[in-house]
Amino acid sequence: MSSGTAVADTNWAKLRKRLGDRLVLPQDAGYDQLRLPYNHVYANRRPAAIARCVSPQDVQACLDFASHERIPIAARSGKHSYAGYSVPEHGLVADLGGMADVRVDGSSARVGAGARLIDVYEGIGGAGRALPAGSCGTVGIGGLTLGGGIGVIGRKYGLTCDHLTSARIVTPDGCHRTVSAHEEPDLFWALRGGGGGNFGIVTSFTFRTDPAPDLAVFSLQYPAGATADVFDAWQEWIATTPDELWSGCGITATGALSTIGFDGTYVGQAKDLHRLLDRMPPGGERTVREMTYLEAMRFFAGPADDPGTAFVASSRMLRHRVRGKRIAELVDGQRDGFLQLDSWGGALSRV
Numbered sequence: 001m002s003s004g005t006a007v008a009d010t011n012w013a014k015l016r017k018r019l020g021d022r023l024v025l026p027q028d029a030g031y032d033q034l035r036l037p038y039n040h041v042y043a044n045r046r047p048a049a050i051a052r053c054v055s056p057q058d059v060q061a062c063l064d065f066a067s068h069e070r071i072p073i074a075a076r077s078g079k080h081s082y083a084g085y086s087v088p089e090h091g092l093v094a095d096l097g098g099m100a101d102v103r104v105d106g107s108s109a110r111v112g113a114g115a116r117l118i119d120v121y122e123g124i125g126g127a128g129r130a131l132p133a134g135s136c137g138t139v140g141i142g143g144l145t146l147g148g149g150i151g152v153i154g155r156k157y158g159l160t161c162d163h164l165t166s167a168r169i170v171t172p173d174g175c176h177r178t179v180s181a182h183e184e185p186d187l188f189w190a191l192r193g194g195g196g197g198n199f200g201i202v203t204s205f206t207f208r209t210d211p212a213p214d215l216a217v218f219s220l221q222y223p224a225g226a227t228a229d230v231f232d233a234w235q236e237w238i239a240t241t242p243d244e245l246w247s248g249c250g251i252t253a254t255g256a257l258s259t260i261g262f263d264g265t266y267v268g269q270a271k272d273l274h275r276l277l278d279r280m281p282p283g284g285e286r287t288v289r290e291m292t293y294l295e296a297m298r299f300f301a302g303p304a305d306d307p308g309t310a311f312v313a314s315s316r317m318l319r320h321r322v323r324g325k326r327i328a329e330l331v332d333g334q335r336d337g338f339l340q341l342d343s344w345g346g347a348l349s350r351v
């Protein structure tokens with residue numbers, strides 16, 4: 001979201017009057033730590049200020065200020081933007097980390113826009129409910145929901161944004177609105193996959209949840225040299241597996257022959273998952289564990305204090321099969337690199 005060009009003589013005192021020490025400027029203690037994005041490729045970005053918002057009124061103050069001073073502004077939820085979009089150079093960061101409440105009320109959950117996925121899972125899963133969302137626990141609910149939200153129970157339950165029933169958003173005119181299928185339906189439509197930072201700053205999301213299912217989580221790892229054949233077999237396999245099964249394929253460069261392996265979840269019992277896995281090629285090392293929904297989300301989440309790393313990544317949808325031989329040729333002999341392919345379909349395709 002851009003309101004114009006940054007100017008050196010921006011009147012920060014005006015915003016500081018409204019936010020106090022929640023406004024952090026480059027000369028303030030903690031600025032350097034606070035500005036860091038997850039992707040360290042953008043670690044040298046220096047926003048003009050970071051506003052640690054704790055209420056919709058703070059967000060309104062930021063948008064109002066950015067619009068009057070004509071400086072760029074970006075919302076920041078979990079900082080995981082691949083391209084550093086939540087840290088605008090010379091702009092204002094509206095950091096939503098202080099708006100991370102998760103409240104469950106029956107089958108509905110209201111989540112502050114700065115919550116990290118692990119907090120969402122603890123809150124919703126802890127209440128015996130489930131929301132399909134991403135795996136990495138430090139990703140923010142803000143960028144994830146606005147971009148769609150894919151995860152390990154998505155084939156059974158759909159995208160995160162499919163479960164959004166309403167959102168509270170501050171639009172660029174400064175209004176704090178509720179959007180839903182009945183109020184501002186066009187804006188509601190745009191928030192379900194239209195991407196972060198395009199239509200205003202969402203302050204909270206309300207989701208429809210499901211009863212938390214029991215899951216079986218698996219790993220299946222093959223020795224080096226099996227990539228081409230196993231990849232072909234996996235593509236055959238996923239075309240016939242039920243919605244309850246999600247699997248992700250990881251192909252890792254080793255400098256010589258690549259390795260191929262799979263992680264996945266099954267909504268159901270281990271014995272039924274074993275029957276499905278028996279149809280994959282022999283020779284893989286298999287582990288299967290039954291877990292509650294919350295245990296499984298913690299398992300996939302990774303460390304809660306993940307400081308981030310430098311990376312370049314991009315994603316594509318493959319709509320047709322790819323020959324395993326071609327995939328192996330791409331990765332075999334490479335010193336570095338990782339190819340991740342997720343199996344979609346199911347509820348994700350039925351929207």
Ligand SMILES: Cc1cc2nc3c(=O)[nH]c(=O)nc-3n(C[C@H](O)[C@H](O)[C@H](O)COP(=O)(O)OP(=O)(O)OC[C@H]3O[C@@H](n4cnc5c(N)ncnc54)[C@H](O)[C@@H]3O)c2cc1C
Pocket residue numbers: 038074075076077078079080081082084085086096113133134135136138139140141142143144146147148149150151195196197198200201202203
């Ligand atoms: C390690 C890693 C693992 C990932 N795993 C998954 C996964 O399992 N599933 C999946 O679907 N995606 C995954 N992603 C992609 C992730 O969903 C996107 O990168 C997402 O945009 C990150 O959201 P964020 O809030 O953490 O990032 P931020 O950098 O805070 O925000 C991303 C964008 O959204 C905007 N934005 C954030 N909050 C708001 C708001 N409240 N209102 C308006 N705009 C907002 C920001 O301005 C920015 O443009 C992963 C990314 C990484 C780096």
